[in-house]
Amino acid sequence: MPHKVELPYTRFLSPDGQLLGDLPAWADDFNLLTRLYRQMVLTRLFDQKAVALQRTGRIGTYAPTLGQEAIGVAVGSVMHAEDVLIPYYRDTAVQLMRGVRMEEILLYWGGDERGSDFAEPAAAQDFPICVPIATQALHACGVASAFKIRGEHRVAVTTCGDGATSKGDFLEALNVAGAWQLPVVFVVNNNQWAISVPRRIQCGAPTLAQKAIGAGFHGEQVDGNDMLAVYDRVQAALERARHGKGPVLLECLSYRLGDHTTADDATRYRSADEVKQAWLEEPIKRLQRFMVGQGVWDEGREQALISECQGLVQRAVDNFEAAGTQAPESIMDHVYAQWPASLAGQREELLERAARRAGDSSHE
Amino acid sequence: MSNGKVTLLEAVNLALHRAMSEDENVIVLGEDVGVNGGVFRATQGLRDSFGFKRVIDSPLAETMLGGIVVGMAAQGLKPVVEIQFMGFIYAAMEHLVSHASRMRNRTRGRITCPMVMRTPMGAGIRAPEHHSESTEALFAHIPGLRVVIPSSPARAYGLLLAAIDDPDPVVFLEPTRLYRMNPQTLVDDGKRLPLDSCFTLREGSDITLISWGASVMETLQAATALAERGVSAEVIDVASIKPLDLDTLEASVRKTGRCVIVHEAPRSCGVGAEIAASLYERVLLDLQAPIQRVTAPDIPPPLYRLELLYMPNVEDILQACDNVLQFS
Numbered sequence: 001m002p003h004k005v006e007l008p009y010t011r012f013l014s015p016d017g018q019l020l021g022d023l024p025a026w027a028d029d030f031n032l033l034t035r036l037y038r039q040m041v042l043t044r045l046f047d048q049k050a051v052a053l054q055r056t057g058r059i060g061t062y063a064p065t066l067g068q069e070a071i072g073v074a075v076g077s078v079m080h081a082e083d084v085l086i087p088y089y090r091d092t093a094v095q096l097m098r099g100v101r102m103e104e105i106l107l108y109w110g111g112d113e114r115g116s117d118f119a120e121p122a123a124a125q126d127f128p129i130c131v132p133i134a135t136q137a138l139h140a141c142g143v144a145s146a147f148k149i150r151g152e153h154r155v156a157v158t159t160c161g162d163g164a165t166s167k168g169d170f171l172e173a174l175n176v177a178g179a180w181q182l183p184v185v186f187v188v189n190n191n192q193w194a195i196s197v198p199r200r201i202q203c204g205a206p207t208l209a210q211k212a213i214g215a216g217f218h219g220e221q222v223d224g225n226d227m228l229a230v231y232d233r234v235q236a237a238l239e240r241a242r243h244g245k246g247p248v249l250l251e252c253l254s255y256r257l258g259d260h261t262t263a264d265d266a267t268r269y270r271s272a273d274e275v276k277q278a279w280l281e282e283p284i285k286r287l288q289r290f291m292v293g294q295g296v297w298d299e300g301r302e303q304a305l306i307s308e309c310q311g312l313v314q315r316a317v318d319n320f321e322a323a324g325t326q327a328p329e330s331i332m333d334h335v336y337a338q339w340p341a342s343l344a345g346q347r348e349e350l351l352e353r354a355a356r357r358a359g360d361s362s363h364e
Numbered sequence: 365m366s367n368g369k370v371t372l373l374e375a376v377n378l379a380l381h382r383a384m385s386e387d388e389n390v391i392v393l394g395e396d397v398g399v400n401g402g403v404f405r406a407t408q409g410l411r412d413s414f415g416f417k418r419v420i421d422s423p424l425a426e427t428m429l430g431g432i433v434v435g436m437a438a439q440g441l442k443p444v445v446e447i448q449f450m451g452f453i454y455a456a457m458e459h460l461v462s463h464a465s466r467m468r469n470r471t472r473g474r475i476t477c478p479m480v481m482r483t484p485m486g487a488g489i490r491a492p493e494h495h496s497e498s499t500e501a502l503f504a505h506i507p508g509l510r511v512v513i514p515s516s517p518a519r520a521y522g523l524l525l526a527a528i529d530d531p532d533p534v535v536f537l538e539p540t541r542l543y544r545m546n547p548q549t550l551v552d553d554g555k556r557l558p559l560d561s562c563f564t565l566r567e568g569s570d571i572t573l574i575s576w577g578a579s580v581m582e583t584l585q586a587a588t589a590l591a592e593r594g595v596s597a598e599v600i601d602v603a604s605i606k607p608l609d610l611d612t613l614e615a616s617v618r619k620t621g622r623c624v625i626v627h628e629a630p631r632s633c634g635v636g637a638e639i640a641a642s643l644y645e646r647v648l649l650d651l652q653a654p655i656q657r658v659t660a661p662d663i664p665p666p667l668y669r670l671e672l673l674y675m676p677n678v679e680d681i682l683q684a685c686d687n688v689l690q691f692s
Contacts, residue, residue, distance in 0.1 A: 337468070
């Protein structure tokens with residue numbers, strides 16, 4: 001039997017939006033709840049549009065965030081502008097909140113270098129999404145080390161999935177974060193599936209949060225589909241890290257309602273019944289039911305919100321489609337601070353190749 | 365330092381002291397680099413001069429070292445990370461290949477990675493297994509990286525300072541065999557050497573000998589032996605193997621018409637292959653003989669009793685020179 005480690009688990013709302021106990025004081029702020037709800041709805045509508053664009057061949061492979069919106073929205077809401085996000089590839093929700101533009105996300109997944117511009121100053125120090133698994137956890141420790149060396153009260157926030165917690169990079173990151181008591185928060189989106197591998201065969205420990213215990217710092221679990229709970233625990237984690245009390249590993253229990261990416265077909269490895277059951281727990285309906293029960297939300301507001309968000313998404317799609325083609329230089333200009341003189345010939349060759357192919361759009 | 369002369373190892377140490385005192389963003393980290401001053405003592409005295417916040421003894425985890433410097437550099441620090449031996453650098457490889465070398469490109473210049481990864485390289489010190497590697501070609505293949513190998517105290521000093529200044533990631537490989545050999549007079553004046561240039565160590569007109577790292581020593585000795593026979597050899601230390609200063613190599617081989625490349629690494633897909641291919645593209649009709657390579661065979665570095673057999677020596681180089689000079 002695995003050694004039993006008792007860790008906190010937080011949930012305020014039942015899947016049908018009923019209050020299970022006392023809420024923290026901040027939850028009385030209905031404007032805040034409305035903003036959180038709005039951001040989840042916006043994320044989902046954008047996410048659905050991105051999948052539709054992939055299905056119609058207008059962007060490439062995309063990693064949907066369906067069903068896990070509460071985690072990213074909580075992280076994006078709690079982080080300060082001066083904090084730094086070191087995300088992974090299923091972080092559309094939090095990236096939107098950090099000021100990454102929808103059209104940039106579409107350009108990126110649409111294979112266009114300009115999608116990496118992050119033109120909004122709020123996100124200026126945020127990392128691009130990390131594709132190799134768990135490596136970002138170490139980059140976050142480096143960012144947090146810089147904060148600590150300079151005596152800044154900033155937090156590095158990094159995200160990953162449940163599968164990433166199996167990788168050496170993740171464990172080496174936990175180890176150094178604990179050894180140096182770094183101001184870093186590890187947010188694990190435990191959506192139960194690493195492509196086709198379920199959580200139960202990913203790791204022998206009863207929880208992923210307890211990996212923090214071996215590294216000498218605080219870990220806890222939260223219902224990642226309960227917007228109120230996950231906001232509360234992300235806030236507590238960031239405050240703890242910001243005030244020099246060390247790192248936190250927050251395991252958010254959620255469910256990947258969609259495929260791993262648009263290139264995946266989850267029906268090959270999990271049952272329709274399981275997914276149907278998971279839909280009963282998803283975060284948007286849950287918060288909506290709570291807000292309706294509190295008398296602060298109704299059908300009229302819902303329709304107005306959806307209409308507003310659809311307009312924002314459509315405008316981003318229009319901007320994405322109007323972006324035109326990128327210059328061939330864009331794949332060389334940022335490889336080195338200055339293109340080395342000794343490679344000048346290669347640059348000329350590539351530009352000649354581009355010129356030769358101009359007018360031939362078969363490779364586009 | 366004895367008689368005012370410094371070894372390559374002491375030159376590295378002087379450059380680190382100089383860089384840390386010039387720029388407070390420069391930090392040093394790695395295994396045993398603080399209190400112990402590094403297993404070779406390359407970082408000796410830094411902890412006392414600059415404190416534990418800037419000279420950091422790290423946990424024993426090379427993947428961590430490869431990744432954490434990416435985050436530090438992204439925040440404007442200039443980390444100089446020591447990997448204790450080149451044989452242990454591979455755990456950090458994913459971070460060099462997938463992150464450090466392309467962070468600038470992946471963010472369109474918004475986030476950069478001004479870091480230096482230093483590590484001792486090469487055989488010839490009777491070290492245990494995995495302590496004698498010359499795998500520079502693995503790094504030279506990666507766009508976005510610079511790979512620099514000094515072969516004298518002066519070049520170690522000037523190139524390391526330039527590597528730390530450089531806004532992009534640099535893999536800085538220090539030939540272990542040269543660490544304590546051939547001390548040189550060195551003025552600690554902070555003067556940088558260019559990262560994109562070869563160094564012509566000896567001018568000649570009959571044959572061009574190209575090398576880098578510890579093999580430069582035997583290559584120079586071969587040139588001296590050739591001079592005694594009346595053959596004028598030009599010796600070039602490539603020093604920066606990525607990017608390669610092909611123009612200097614081309615000009616020399618165009619002049620001499622003959623070329624021998626010497627490296628301690630195994631032959632197949634070594635940097636010598638890149639140099640030879642590039643020279644054939646540029647100077648084929650000026651060549652009087654095929655280019656010859658003198659290298660280790662394609663085997664792992666052996667246990668130390670036979671390591672000298674693995675490494676090219678002066679006789680091997682002279683043999684190749686004879687082949688090239690007598691070709692008709």
